[in-house]
Amino acid sequence: MLDPVSRVRRFNRAVTSAVGALDTSFLGRGRPLGAARVLNAIGHGRSDVAEIRDYLGLDSGLMSRLLRNLEDEGLVETNAHEDDARRRVATLTRAGRREFAAYEALSNTQAEGFLAQHSQREALLAAMDMIASALTRERVTLDEMDPRSEEARYCLGEYYAELGRRFEQGFDVSLSRDPDAKDMRRPRGTFIVAISDTLPIGCVGLKGTDHGYAEIKRLWAAPAARGLRLGRRLMDAAEDAARGLGIKLLRLDTNSALAEAGQLYRRSGWSEIPRFNDDPYPDLFFEKHL
Amino acid sequence: MLDPVSRVRRFNRAVTSAVGALDTSFLGRGRPLGAARVLNAIGHGRSDVAEIRDYLGLDSGLMSRLLRNLEDEGLVETNAHEDDARRRVATLTRAGRREFAAYEALSNTQAEGFLAQHSQREALLAAMDMIASALTRERVTLDEMDPRSEEARYCLGEYYAELGRRFEQGFDVSLSRDPDAKDMRRPRGTFIVAISDTLPIGCVGLKGTDHGYAEIKRLWAAPAARGLRLGRRLMDAAEDAARGLGIKLLRLDTNSALAEAGQLYRRSGWSEIPRFNDDPYPDLFFEKHL
Protein backbone atom coordinates (compact mmCIF):
# COMPACT_ATOMS: atom_id res chain seq x y z
CA MET A 1 0.00 0.00 0.00
CA LEU A 2 2.68 2.43 0.98
CA ASP A 3 6.15 2.80 -0.41
CA PRO A 4 8.95 3.89 1.95
CA VAL A 5 8.82 7.53 0.91
CA SER A 6 5.08 7.72 1.56
CA ARG A 7 5.63 6.19 4.96
CA VAL A 8 8.20 8.84 5.83
CA ARG A 9 5.84 11.51 4.59
CA ARG A 10 2.94 10.14 6.59
CA PHE A 11 5.21 10.32 9.62
CA ASN A 12 6.11 13.90 8.75
CA ARG A 13 2.47 14.90 8.53
CA ALA A 14 1.63 13.26 11.84
CA VAL A 15 4.56 14.85 13.55
CA THR A 16 4.03 18.29 12.07
CA SER A 17 0.56 18.56 13.49
CA ALA A 18 1.70 17.15 16.84
CA VAL A 19 4.48 19.72 17.06
CA GLY A 20 1.99 22.46 16.24
CA ALA A 21 -0.20 21.33 19.11
CA LEU A 22 2.80 21.21 21.40
CA ASP A 23 3.80 24.73 20.45
CA THR A 24 0.37 26.22 20.97
CA SER A 25 0.15 24.63 24.39
CA PHE A 26 3.15 26.76 25.36
CA LEU A 27 1.16 29.86 24.50
CA GLY A 28 -1.08 29.20 27.49
CA ARG A 29 1.27 31.07 29.78
CA GLY A 30 0.62 34.42 28.12
CA ARG A 31 4.00 34.75 26.47
CA PRO A 32 4.75 34.56 22.76
CA LEU A 33 6.49 31.42 21.60
CA GLY A 34 9.80 33.14 20.90
CA ALA A 35 10.13 34.41 24.45
CA ALA A 36 9.02 31.07 25.88
CA ARG A 37 11.67 29.30 23.84
CA VAL A 38 14.42 31.58 25.06
CA LEU A 39 13.29 31.17 28.66
CA ASN A 40 13.33 27.40 28.29
CA ALA A 41 16.70 27.38 26.61
CA ILE A 42 18.13 29.25 29.57
CA GLY A 43 16.33 26.97 31.99
CA HIS A 44 17.90 23.98 30.30
CA GLY A 45 21.33 25.35 31.05
CA ARG A 46 22.22 27.32 27.96
CA SER A 47 23.46 30.55 29.39
CA ASP A 48 25.69 32.06 26.75
CA VAL A 49 23.52 34.43 24.69
CA ALA A 50 25.29 33.68 21.43
CA GLU A 51 24.82 29.97 22.01
CA ILE A 52 21.09 30.36 22.61
CA ARG A 53 20.78 32.50 19.52
CA ASP A 54 22.56 29.89 17.52
CA TYR A 55 20.54 27.05 18.97
CA LEU A 56 17.22 28.75 18.27
CA GLY A 57 18.35 30.21 14.96
CA LEU A 58 17.50 33.78 15.89
CA ASP A 59 18.70 37.09 14.51
CA SER A 60 20.81 38.98 17.01
CA GLY A 61 18.40 41.90 17.05
CA LEU A 62 15.42 39.69 17.72
CA MET A 63 17.28 37.75 20.38
CA SER A 64 18.26 40.92 22.12
CA ARG A 65 14.68 42.13 22.26
CA LEU A 66 13.32 38.81 23.49
CA LEU A 67 15.88 38.83 26.29
CA ARG A 68 14.95 42.41 27.13
CA ASN A 69 11.29 41.40 27.43
CA LEU A 70 12.18 38.55 29.75
CA GLU A 71 14.29 40.92 31.84
CA ASP A 72 11.41 43.38 32.02
CA GLU A 73 9.21 40.55 33.25
CA GLY A 74 11.80 39.93 35.94
CA LEU A 75 12.48 36.38 34.80
CA VAL A 76 16.01 36.72 33.50
CA GLU A 77 19.21 38.54 34.38
CA THR A 78 22.07 39.14 31.99
CA ASN A 79 25.66 39.85 32.87
CA ALA A 80 28.91 40.16 31.03
CA HIS A 81 30.80 36.94 30.44
CA GLU A 82 33.67 36.41 32.87
CA ASP A 83 36.39 35.99 30.27
CA ASP A 84 35.00 38.08 27.45
CA ALA A 85 33.01 41.18 28.29
CA ARG A 86 31.54 41.35 24.80
CA ARG A 87 29.53 38.23 25.43
CA ARG A 88 26.53 38.17 27.70
CA VAL A 89 25.46 35.41 30.01
CA ALA A 90 21.80 34.97 30.91
CA THR A 91 20.55 33.38 34.11
CA LEU A 92 17.09 32.84 35.51
CA THR A 93 15.96 34.83 38.50
CA ARG A 94 13.95 33.20 41.26
CA ALA A 95 10.74 34.09 39.41
CA GLY A 96 12.28 32.85 36.20
CA ARG A 97 13.00 29.47 37.72
CA ARG A 98 9.40 29.26 38.89
CA GLU A 99 8.15 30.08 35.43
CA PHE A 100 10.52 27.60 33.85
CA ALA A 101 9.32 24.94 36.26
CA ALA A 102 5.77 25.62 35.10
CA TYR A 103 6.79 25.01 31.48
CA GLU A 104 8.58 21.87 32.52
CA ALA A 105 5.51 20.62 34.31
CA LEU A 106 3.47 21.30 31.19
CA SER A 107 5.87 19.34 29.01
CA ASN A 108 6.04 16.47 31.45
CA THR A 109 2.29 16.24 31.74
CA GLN A 110 1.98 16.15 27.99
CA ALA A 111 4.58 13.43 27.66
CA GLU A 112 2.88 11.39 30.37
CA GLY A 113 -0.48 11.84 28.71
CA PHE A 114 0.89 10.60 25.44
CA LEU A 115 2.39 7.53 27.07
CA ALA A 116 -0.69 6.82 29.15
CA GLN A 117 -2.96 6.33 26.19
CA HIS A 118 -0.72 3.67 24.74
CA SER A 119 -0.61 0.15 26.08
CA GLN A 120 2.73 -0.87 24.54
CA ARG A 121 4.95 1.68 26.20
CA GLU A 122 8.28 0.02 25.78
CA ALA A 123 7.82 -0.56 22.05
CA LEU A 124 6.64 3.01 21.57
CA LEU A 125 9.57 4.41 23.55
CA ALA A 126 12.04 2.30 21.62
CA ALA A 127 10.58 3.65 18.38
CA MET A 128 10.86 7.21 19.68
CA ASP A 129 14.47 6.65 20.75
CA MET A 130 15.34 5.29 17.35
CA ILE A 131 13.79 8.18 15.48
CA ALA A 132 15.21 10.79 17.82
CA SER A 133 18.65 9.31 17.26
CA ALA A 134 18.20 9.21 13.51
CA LEU A 135 16.98 12.80 13.38
CA THR A 136 19.80 14.15 15.51
CA ARG A 137 22.39 12.05 13.75
CA GLU A 138 24.54 14.96 12.60
CA ARG A 139 24.52 16.45 16.06
CA VAL A 140 25.92 13.37 17.80
CA THR A 141 29.15 14.28 19.53
CA LEU A 142 31.94 11.91 20.42
CA ASP A 143 33.42 13.06 23.71
CA GLU A 144 36.35 11.68 25.64
CA MET A 145 35.14 10.98 29.14
CA ASP A 146 36.31 9.35 32.29
CA PRO A 147 35.35 5.65 32.24
CA ARG A 148 33.95 6.16 35.75
CA SER A 149 31.68 9.05 34.72
CA GLU A 150 27.94 8.60 34.91
CA GLU A 151 27.61 8.53 31.14
CA ALA A 152 30.34 5.92 30.73
CA ARG A 153 28.91 3.72 33.46
CA TYR A 154 25.48 3.90 31.85
CA CYS A 155 26.92 2.78 28.52
CA LEU A 156 28.84 -0.07 30.11
CA GLY A 157 25.75 -1.23 31.96
CA GLU A 158 23.77 -1.33 28.75
CA TYR A 159 26.65 -3.07 27.02
CA TYR A 160 26.84 -5.82 29.61
CA ALA A 161 23.05 -6.23 29.53
CA GLU A 162 23.20 -6.66 25.79
CA LEU A 163 25.98 -9.24 26.00
CA GLY A 164 23.82 -11.08 28.52
CA ARG A 165 21.02 -11.22 25.97
CA ARG A 166 23.21 -12.12 23.02
CA PHE A 167 25.42 -14.82 24.55
CA GLU A 168 23.72 -18.16 25.00
CA GLN A 169 25.45 -18.67 28.31
CA GLY A 170 24.75 -15.10 29.43
CA PHE A 171 27.43 -12.70 30.54
CA ASP A 172 28.98 -12.12 33.92
CA VAL A 173 31.28 -9.10 34.10
CA SER A 174 33.24 -10.50 36.99
CA LEU A 175 34.39 -13.46 34.87
CA SER A 176 35.54 -11.18 32.08
CA ARG A 177 38.73 -9.21 32.24
CA ASP A 178 37.19 -5.90 33.29
CA PRO A 179 39.69 -3.27 32.24
CA ASP A 180 41.13 -1.06 34.91
CA ALA A 181 39.65 2.44 34.58
CA LYS A 182 43.10 4.04 34.70
CA ASP A 183 44.14 2.08 31.60
CA MET A 184 41.33 3.87 29.75
CA ARG A 185 42.41 7.35 30.76
CA ARG A 186 45.01 9.49 29.12
CA PRO A 187 47.88 9.08 28.74
CA ARG A 188 47.54 5.28 28.76
CA GLY A 189 44.28 5.17 26.82
CA THR A 190 40.93 6.86 26.63
CA PHE A 191 37.21 6.31 26.77
CA ILE A 192 34.87 7.85 24.21
CA VAL A 193 31.12 8.30 24.62
CA ALA A 194 28.73 9.21 21.80
CA ILE A 195 26.14 11.68 23.08
CA SER A 196 22.94 12.51 21.25
CA ASP A 197 21.16 15.44 22.89
CA THR A 198 22.30 14.53 26.44
CA LEU A 199 21.63 10.81 25.94
CA PRO A 200 24.64 8.47 25.69
CA ILE A 201 24.06 6.20 22.71
CA GLY A 202 27.38 4.50 22.26
CA CYS A 203 30.90 4.11 23.59
CA VAL A 204 34.31 2.62 23.00
CA GLY A 205 37.33 2.21 25.20
CA LEU A 206 41.00 2.38 24.27
CA LYS A 207 42.93 0.48 26.90
CA GLY A 208 46.66 0.91 27.21
CA THR A 209 48.77 -2.17 28.07
CA ASP A 210 52.41 -2.86 28.74
CA HIS A 211 52.72 -5.39 25.92
CA GLY A 212 53.48 -3.10 23.03
CA TYR A 213 49.90 -2.69 21.87
CA ALA A 214 46.67 -1.06 23.05
CA GLU A 215 43.29 -2.77 23.10
CA ILE A 216 39.90 -1.66 21.85
CA LYS A 217 37.30 -2.57 24.48
CA ARG A 218 33.59 -2.07 25.14
CA LEU A 219 32.48 -1.01 21.68
CA TRP A 220 28.74 -0.49 22.03
CA ALA A 221 25.96 1.25 20.10
CA ALA A 222 22.50 1.59 21.63
CA PRO A 223 19.78 -0.38 19.86
CA ALA A 224 18.13 2.94 19.03
CA ALA A 225 21.30 4.02 17.26
CA ARG A 226 21.69 0.98 15.02
CA GLY A 227 21.85 2.00 11.40
CA LEU A 228 23.59 5.29 12.06
CA ARG A 229 27.03 3.78 11.43
CA LEU A 230 27.95 4.84 14.91
CA GLY A 231 30.21 1.85 15.44
CA ARG A 232 32.35 2.97 12.55
CA ARG A 233 32.54 6.52 13.86
CA LEU A 234 33.48 5.35 17.33
CA MET A 235 36.19 3.06 16.00
CA ASP A 236 37.60 5.84 13.85
CA ALA A 237 37.68 8.16 16.85
CA ALA A 238 39.38 5.51 18.98
CA GLU A 239 41.99 4.88 16.29
CA ASP A 240 42.62 8.60 15.94
CA ALA A 241 43.10 8.88 19.67
CA ALA A 242 45.48 5.92 19.59
CA ARG A 243 47.55 7.56 16.85
CA GLY A 244 47.62 10.74 18.90
CA LEU A 245 49.01 8.74 21.82
CA GLY A 246 51.74 7.28 19.63
CA ILE A 247 50.24 3.81 19.64
CA LYS A 248 51.31 1.70 16.66
CA LEU A 249 49.39 -1.53 17.16
CA LEU A 250 45.82 -2.20 18.25
CA ARG A 251 44.24 -5.47 19.28
CA LEU A 252 40.74 -6.49 20.27
CA ASP A 253 38.75 -9.56 21.12
CA THR A 254 35.13 -10.21 20.30
CA ASN A 255 32.57 -12.98 20.05
CA SER A 256 31.20 -14.45 16.85
CA ALA A 257 27.68 -13.94 18.25
CA LEU A 258 28.25 -10.23 17.64
CA ALA A 259 28.19 -10.54 13.89
CA GLU A 260 27.89 -6.82 13.03
CA ALA A 261 30.97 -6.07 15.10
CA GLY A 262 33.03 -8.72 13.34
CA GLN A 263 31.92 -7.39 9.98
CA LEU A 264 32.83 -3.87 10.98
CA TYR A 265 36.35 -4.92 12.00
CA ARG A 266 36.98 -6.90 8.85
CA ARG A 267 35.77 -4.04 6.67
CA SER A 268 37.93 -1.45 8.33
CA GLY A 269 41.38 -2.91 8.07
CA TRP A 270 41.53 -5.33 10.99
CA SER A 271 42.87 -8.83 10.48
CA GLU A 272 42.11 -11.92 12.48
CA ILE A 273 44.87 -13.25 14.72
CA PRO A 274 45.16 -16.16 17.17
CA ARG A 275 43.84 -15.85 20.72
CA PHE A 276 46.02 -13.48 22.72
CA ASN A 277 44.34 -13.65 26.14
CA ASP A 278 42.45 -16.10 28.35
CA ASP A 279 39.18 -14.22 28.71
CA PRO A 280 36.44 -16.89 28.58
CA TYR A 281 33.97 -14.90 26.46
CA PRO A 282 35.72 -13.92 23.22
CA ASP A 283 36.32 -16.42 20.43
CA LEU A 284 37.58 -14.02 17.75
CA PHE A 285 40.73 -11.90 17.90
CA PHE A 286 41.87 -9.07 15.66
CA GLU A 287 44.71 -6.64 15.28
CA LYS A 288 45.42 -3.56 13.21
CA HIS A 289 48.64 -1.67 12.54
CA LEU A 290 48.23 2.09 12.62
CA MET B 1 19.78 7.11 32.42
CA LEU B 2 16.50 8.26 31.02
CA ASP B 3 13.04 7.82 32.42
CA PRO B 4 10.12 7.40 30.00
CA VAL B 5 9.05 11.03 30.16
CA SER B 6 12.55 12.23 29.33
CA ARG B 7 12.63 9.88 26.40
CA VAL B 8 9.39 11.30 25.05
CA ARG B 9 10.73 14.78 25.53
CA ARG B 10 13.98 13.97 23.80
CA PHE B 11 11.89 12.74 20.89
CA ASN B 12 9.85 15.96 20.97
CA ARG B 13 12.98 18.08 20.81
CA ALA B 14 14.40 16.09 17.93
CA VAL B 15 11.19 16.24 16.01
CA THR B 16 10.54 19.91 16.68
CA SER B 17 13.77 20.93 15.10
CA ALA B 18 13.28 18.51 12.21
CA VAL B 19 9.83 19.93 11.51
CA GLY B 20 11.25 23.42 11.61
CA ALA B 21 13.80 22.47 9.00
CA LEU B 22 11.11 20.84 6.93
CA ASP B 23 8.94 23.96 7.03
CA THR B 24 11.69 26.34 6.13
CA SER B 25 12.64 24.19 3.17
CA PHE B 26 9.17 24.92 1.81
CA LEU B 27 9.99 28.60 1.96
CA GLY B 28 12.56 28.10 -0.76
CA ARG B 29 9.91 28.54 -3.42
CA GLY B 30 9.33 32.19 -2.55
CA ARG B 31 5.90 31.73 -1.05
CA PRO B 32 4.95 32.11 2.58
CA LEU B 33 4.19 28.90 4.42
CA GLY B 34 0.47 29.59 4.68
CA ALA B 35 0.05 29.92 0.93
CA ALA B 36 2.23 26.87 0.31
CA ARG B 37 0.10 24.83 2.69
CA VAL B 38 -3.11 25.82 0.93
CA LEU B 39 -1.61 25.01 -2.46
CA ASN B 40 -0.52 21.61 -1.23
CA ALA B 41 -3.86 20.87 0.37
CA ILE B 42 -5.53 21.53 -2.97
CA GLY B 43 -2.92 19.47 -4.77
CA HIS B 44 -3.64 16.57 -2.45
CA GLY B 45 -7.23 16.58 -3.54
CA ARG B 46 -8.93 18.80 -1.02
CA SER B 47 -10.99 21.08 -3.20
CA ASP B 48 -13.78 22.36 -1.01
CA VAL B 49 -12.64 25.66 0.50
CA ALA B 50 -14.40 25.10 3.81
CA GLU B 51 -12.77 21.70 4.12
CA ILE B 52 -9.29 23.12 3.50
CA ARG B 53 -9.93 25.86 6.03
CA ASP B 54 -11.00 23.33 8.55
CA TYR B 55 -8.06 21.02 7.83
CA LEU B 56 -5.50 23.79 8.15
CA GLY B 57 -7.29 25.50 11.01
CA LEU B 58 -7.49 28.86 9.29
CA ASP B 59 -9.77 31.83 9.85
CA SER B 60 -12.13 32.39 6.94
CA GLY B 61 -10.73 35.84 6.25
CA LEU B 62 -7.17 34.58 6.18
CA MET B 63 -8.12 31.63 4.02
CA SER B 64 -9.85 33.89 1.56
CA ARG B 65 -6.82 36.11 1.21
CA LEU B 66 -4.42 33.20 0.81
CA LEU B 67 -6.60 31.82 -1.96
CA ARG B 68 -6.73 35.24 -3.60
CA ASN B 69 -2.93 35.39 -3.60
CA LEU B 70 -2.70 31.97 -5.21
CA GLU B 71 -5.23 33.06 -7.82
CA ASP B 72 -3.23 36.20 -8.52
CA GLU B 73 -0.18 34.01 -9.02
CA GLY B 74 -2.21 32.05 -11.54
CA LEU B 75 -1.89 28.79 -9.63
CA VAL B 76 -5.44 28.26 -8.49
CA GLU B 77 -8.94 28.74 -9.84
CA THR B 78 -12.03 28.92 -7.69
CA ASN B 79 -15.57 28.26 -8.78
CA ALA B 80 -18.92 27.93 -7.11
CA HIS B 81 -19.78 24.48 -5.83
CA GLU B 82 -22.12 22.58 -8.15
CA ASP B 83 -24.82 21.92 -5.59
CA ASP B 84 -24.37 24.92 -3.32
CA ALA B 85 -23.33 28.21 -4.79
CA ARG B 86 -22.31 29.57 -1.39
CA ARG B 87 -19.43 27.16 -1.23
CA ARG B 88 -16.36 27.55 -3.38
CA VAL B 89 -14.30 24.83 -4.97
CA ALA B 90 -10.62 25.38 -5.64
CA THR B 91 -8.70 23.64 -8.40
CA LEU B 92 -5.11 23.91 -9.57
CA THR B 93 -4.38 25.48 -12.93
CA ARG B 94 -1.74 24.03 -15.20
CA ALA B 95 0.86 26.27 -13.57
CA GLY B 96 -0.51 25.30 -10.17
CA ARG B 97 -0.03 21.63 -10.89
CA ARG B 98 3.55 22.32 -11.91
CA GLU B 99 4.19 24.22 -8.71
CA PHE B 100 2.55 21.51 -6.64
CA ALA B 101 4.71 18.92 -8.36
CA ALA B 102 7.77 20.94 -7.36
CA TYR B 103 6.69 20.84 -3.71
CA GLU B 104 6.05 17.14 -3.99
CA ALA B 105 9.47 16.57 -5.45
CA LEU B 106 10.98 18.52 -2.57
CA SER B 107 9.14 16.44 0.01
CA ASN B 108 10.06 13.22 -1.69
CA THR B 109 13.69 14.15 -1.97
CA GLN B 110 13.79 14.99 1.69
CA ALA B 111 12.19 11.72 2.66
CA GLU B 112 14.56 9.79 0.45
CA GLY B 113 17.52 11.65 1.86
CA PHE B 114 16.49 10.79 5.37
CA LEU B 115 16.12 7.13 4.51
CA ALA B 116 19.33 6.99 2.54
CA GLN B 117 21.55 7.91 5.44
CA HIS B 118 20.21 5.07 7.53
CA SER B 119 21.26 1.50 7.04
CA GLN B 120 18.38 -0.15 8.89
CA ARG B 121 15.53 1.11 6.77
CA GLU B 122 12.87 -1.38 7.69
CA ALA B 123 13.35 -0.91 11.42
CA LEU B 124 13.32 2.83 11.02
CA LEU B 125 10.18 2.77 8.89
CA ALA B 126 8.42 0.48 11.34
CA ALA B 127 9.26 2.92 14.13
CA MET B 128 7.90 5.81 12.06
CA ASP B 129 4.71 3.91 11.29
CA MET B 130 4.19 3.16 14.93
CA ILE B 131 4.66 6.73 16.02
CA ALA B 132 2.57 8.16 13.21
CA SER B 133 -0.24 5.83 14.21
CA ALA B 134 0.08 6.74 17.88
CA LEU B 135 0.08 10.46 17.14
CA THR B 136 -2.93 10.33 14.86
CA ARG B 137 -4.78 7.97 17.14
CA GLU B 138 -7.80 10.21 17.67
CA ARG B 139 -8.12 10.79 13.95
CA VAL B 140 -8.37 7.12 13.02
CA THR B 141 -11.66 6.51 11.24
CA LEU B 142 -13.47 3.22 11.02
CA ASP B 143 -15.11 3.05 7.61
CA GLU B 144 -17.36 0.39 6.18
CA MET B 145 -15.86 -0.68 2.88
CA ASP B 146 -16.31 -3.28 0.25
CA PRO B 147 -14.21 -6.35 1.13
CA ARG B 148 -12.90 -6.25 -2.44
CA SER B 149 -11.73 -2.63 -2.20
CA GLU B 150 -8.04 -1.88 -2.44
CA GLU B 151 -7.87 -0.97 1.25
CA ALA B 152 -9.62 -4.14 2.34
CA ARG B 153 -7.44 -6.34 0.15
CA TYR B 154 -4.32 -4.68 1.54
CA CYS B 155 -5.46 -5.41 5.10
CA LEU B 156 -6.30 -9.01 4.28
CA GLY B 157 -2.94 -9.51 2.61
CA GLU B 158 -1.17 -8.23 5.70
CA TYR B 159 -3.41 -10.35 7.89
CA TYR B 160 -2.59 -13.52 6.02
CA ALA B 161 1.11 -12.68 6.04
CA GLU B 162 0.97 -12.26 9.79
CA LEU B 163 -0.81 -15.57 10.29
CA GLY B 164 1.91 -17.14 8.19
CA ARG B 165 4.49 -15.78 10.59
CA ARG B 166 2.60 -16.63 13.75
CA PHE B 167 1.45 -20.18 12.97
CA GLU B 168 4.16 -22.79 13.25
CA GLN B 169 2.84 -24.60 10.19
CA GLY B 170 2.39 -21.36 8.23
CA PHE B 171 -0.90 -20.27 6.72
CA ASP B 172 -2.41 -21.01 3.34
CA VAL B 173 -5.57 -19.03 2.58
CA SER B 174 -6.84 -21.62 0.15
CA LEU B 175 -7.06 -24.20 2.95
CA SER B 176 -8.99 -21.84 5.18
CA ARG B 177 -12.62 -21.08 4.68
CA ASP B 178 -12.18 -17.81 2.82
CA PRO B 179 -15.44 -15.96 3.35
CA ASP B 180 -17.40 -15.01 0.30
CA ALA B 181 -17.16 -11.25 -0.27
CA LYS B 182 -20.91 -10.92 -0.62
CA ASP B 183 -21.41 -12.33 2.89
CA MET B 184 -19.39 -9.36 4.18
CA ARG B 185 -21.51 -6.75 2.42
CA ARG B 186 -24.72 -5.22 3.58
CA PRO B 187 -27.32 -6.44 4.19
CA ARG B 188 -25.76 -9.84 5.04
CA GLY B 189 -22.72 -8.45 6.83
CA THR B 190 -20.11 -5.75 6.49
CA PHE B 191 -16.41 -5.08 6.36
CA ILE B 192 -14.80 -2.33 8.39
CA VAL B 193 -11.38 -0.80 7.75
CA ALA B 194 -9.53 1.47 10.20
CA ILE B 195 -7.83 4.27 8.29
CA SER B 196 -5.14 6.50 9.75
CA ASP B 197 -4.35 9.36 7.40
CA THR B 198 -4.99 7.33 4.21
CA LEU B 199 -3.17 4.26 5.54
CA PRO B 200 -5.27 1.20 6.44
CA ILE B 201 -4.10 -0.02 9.85
CA GLY B 202 -6.72 -2.55 10.80
CA CYS B 203 -9.87 -4.34 9.73
CA VAL B 204 -12.64 -6.66 10.78
CA GLY B 205 -15.28 -8.54 8.82
CA LEU B 206 -18.83 -9.34 9.83
CA LYS B 207 -19.94 -12.33 7.80
CA GLY B 208 -23.60 -13.19 7.50
CA THR B 209 -24.54 -16.92 7.50
CA ASP B 210 -27.76 -18.86 7.14
CA HIS B 211 -27.33 -20.63 10.48
CA GLY B 212 -28.94 -18.11 12.79
CA TYR B 213 -25.71 -16.32 13.68
CA ALA B 214 -23.13 -14.07 12.02
CA GLU B 215 -19.38 -14.53 12.26
CA ILE B 216 -16.59 -12.13 13.08
CA LYS B 217 -13.73 -12.73 10.64
CA ARG B 218 -10.37 -11.22 9.76
CA LEU B 219 -9.79 -9.09 12.83
CA TRP B 220 -6.41 -7.49 12.22
CA ALA B 221 -4.42 -4.57 13.60
CA ALA B 222 -1.20 -3.50 11.90
CA PRO B 223 1.96 -4.03 13.98
CA ALA B 224 2.38 -0.25 13.96
CA ALA B 225 -1.04 0.12 15.55
CA ARG B 226 -0.50 -2.26 18.46
CA GLY B 227 -1.14 -0.57 21.73
CA LEU B 228 -3.81 1.77 20.41
CA ARG B 229 -6.61 -0.57 21.48
CA LEU B 230 -7.66 -0.69 17.89
CA GLY B 231 -8.82 -4.31 18.15
CA ARG B 232 -11.32 -3.29 20.77
CA ARG B 233 -12.58 -0.39 18.69
CA LEU B 234 -12.96 -2.56 15.61
CA MET B 235 -14.84 -5.24 17.54
CA ASP B 236 -17.17 -2.64 19.03
CA ALA B 237 -17.86 -1.24 15.58
CA ALA B 238 -18.53 -4.71 14.19
CA GLU B 239 -20.91 -5.51 17.04
CA ASP B 240 -22.72 -2.21 16.54
CA ALA B 241 -23.10 -2.98 12.86
CA ALA B 242 -24.41 -6.44 13.72
CA ARG B 243 -26.99 -4.98 16.07
CA GLY B 244 -28.03 -2.55 13.35
CA LEU B 245 -28.56 -5.52 11.04
CA GLY B 246 -30.77 -7.23 13.60
CA ILE B 247 -28.22 -9.96 14.33
CA LYS B 248 -28.67 -11.54 17.76
CA LEU B 249 -25.80 -13.99 17.96
CA LEU B 250 -22.15 -13.71 16.93
CA ARG B 251 -19.56 -16.44 16.64
CA LEU B 252 -15.90 -16.46 15.78
CA ASP B 253 -12.99 -18.84 15.59
CA THR B 254 -9.37 -18.10 16.41
CA ASN B 255 -6.10 -19.75 17.20
CA SER B 256 -4.44 -19.94 20.57
CA ALA B 257 -1.22 -18.65 18.96
CA LEU B 258 -2.97 -15.28 18.73
CA ALA B 259 -2.96 -14.67 22.46
CA GLU B 260 -3.91 -10.99 22.42
CA ALA B 261 -6.99 -11.75 20.35
CA GLY B 262 -8.15 -14.44 22.74
CA GLN B 263 -7.68 -12.07 25.67
CA LEU B 264 -9.64 -9.37 23.91
CA TYR B 265 -12.59 -11.70 23.29
CA ARG B 266 -12.67 -12.98 26.84
CA ARG B 267 -12.53 -9.49 28.24
CA SER B 268 -15.36 -8.17 26.10
CA GLY B 269 -18.16 -10.56 26.81
CA TRP B 270 -17.39 -13.51 24.55
CA SER B 271 -17.56 -17.04 25.90
CA GLU B 272 -15.75 -20.09 24.66
CA ILE B 273 -17.84 -22.72 22.88
CA PRO B 274 -17.07 -26.05 21.19
CA ARG B 275 -15.76 -26.16 17.65
CA PHE B 276 -18.53 -25.16 15.23
CA ASN B 277 -16.75 -25.55 11.88
CA ASP B 278 -14.08 -27.69 10.21
CA ASP B 279 -11.57 -25.01 9.29
CA PRO B 280 -8.14 -26.57 9.95
CA TYR B 281 -6.54 -23.45 11.46
CA PRO B 282 -8.63 -22.38 14.46
CA ASP B 283 -8.50 -24.21 17.77
CA LEU B 284 -10.58 -21.81 19.86
CA PHE B 285 -14.23 -20.88 19.33
CA PHE B 286 -16.31 -18.13 20.90
CA GLU B 287 -19.79 -16.72 20.79
CA LYS B 288 -21.55 -13.66 22.12
CA HIS B 289 -25.23 -12.80 22.44
CA LEU B 290 -26.03 -9.26 21.48
Added chain:
DNA sequence: CGCCATCTCTGACTAAAGTCAGAGATATGC
Protein backbone atom coordinates in the same frame (compact mmCIF):
# COMPACT_ATOMS: atom_id res chain seq x y z
C1' DC C 1 -42.16 34.64 -0.13
C1' DG C 2 -39.80 35.80 4.00
C1' DC C 3 -36.77 34.57 7.63
C1' DC C 4 -32.78 32.73 9.26
C1' DA C 5 -28.57 30.15 8.61
C1' DT C 6 -24.43 29.42 6.04
C1' DC C 7 -20.46 30.54 3.27
C1' DT C 8 -17.21 33.73 1.38
C1' DC C 9 -15.20 37.99 1.02
C1' DT C 10 -13.43 42.74 2.36
C1' DG C 11 -11.73 46.28 5.35
C1' DA C 12 -9.41 47.51 9.33
C1' DC C 13 -6.87 46.04 12.81
C1' DT C 14 -3.01 43.76 16.10
C1' DA C 15 0.71 40.78 17.31
C1' DA C 16 4.65 38.28 16.37
C1' DA C 17 8.54 37.30 13.79
C1' DG C 18 12.07 38.54 11.20
C1' DT C 19 15.51 41.87 8.62
C1' DC C 20 19.04 45.30 8.16
C1' DA C 21 22.25 48.90 9.15
C1' DG C 22 24.91 50.99 12.19
C1' DA C 23 26.62 52.34 16.96
C1' DG C 24 29.26 51.18 21.01
C1' DA C 25 32.07 48.19 23.79
C1' DT C 26 35.49 44.84 23.97
C1' DA C 27 38.92 41.42 22.27
C1' DT C 28 42.84 39.93 19.21
C1' DG C 29 46.77 40.03 16.18
C1' DC C 30 50.48 42.39 14.31
Added chain:
DNA sequence: GCATATCTCTGACTTTAGTCAGAGATGGCG
Protein backbone atom coordinates in the same frame (compact mmCIF):
# COMPACT_ATOMS: atom_id res chain seq x y z
C1' DG D 1 48.99 50.92 20.15
C1' DC D 2 46.27 50.57 16.33
C1' DA D 3 43.56 48.33 12.96
C1' DT D 4 40.32 44.87 12.64
C1' DA D 5 37.07 41.52 14.21
C1' DT D 6 33.46 40.14 17.35
C1' DC D 7 29.41 40.62 20.16
C1' DT D 8 25.32 43.00 21.68
C1' DC D 9 22.09 46.42 21.30
C1' DT D 10 18.83 49.94 19.20
C1' DG D 11 16.00 52.00 15.72
C1' DA D 12 13.44 51.59 11.78
C1' DC D 13 11.51 48.93 9.00
C1' DT D 14 8.65 44.58 6.37
C1' DT D 15 6.26 40.37 6.21
C1' DT D 16 3.35 36.91 7.92
C1' DA D 17 -0.21 35.37 10.69
C1' DG D 18 -4.15 35.99 12.84
C1' DT D 19 -8.68 38.48 14.56
C1' DC D 20 -13.12 40.63 14.17
C1' DA D 21 -17.17 42.74 12.33
C1' DG D 22 -20.05 43.19 8.84
C1' DA D 23 -21.64 42.99 3.86
C1' DG D 24 -23.40 40.24 0.08
C1' DA D 25 -24.91 36.02 -2.03
C1' DT D 26 -27.14 31.75 -1.57
C1' DG D 27 -29.75 27.83 0.54
C1' DG D 28 -33.36 25.56 3.46
C1' DC D 29 -37.75 25.61 5.33
C1' DG D 30 -42.22 26.87 6.92
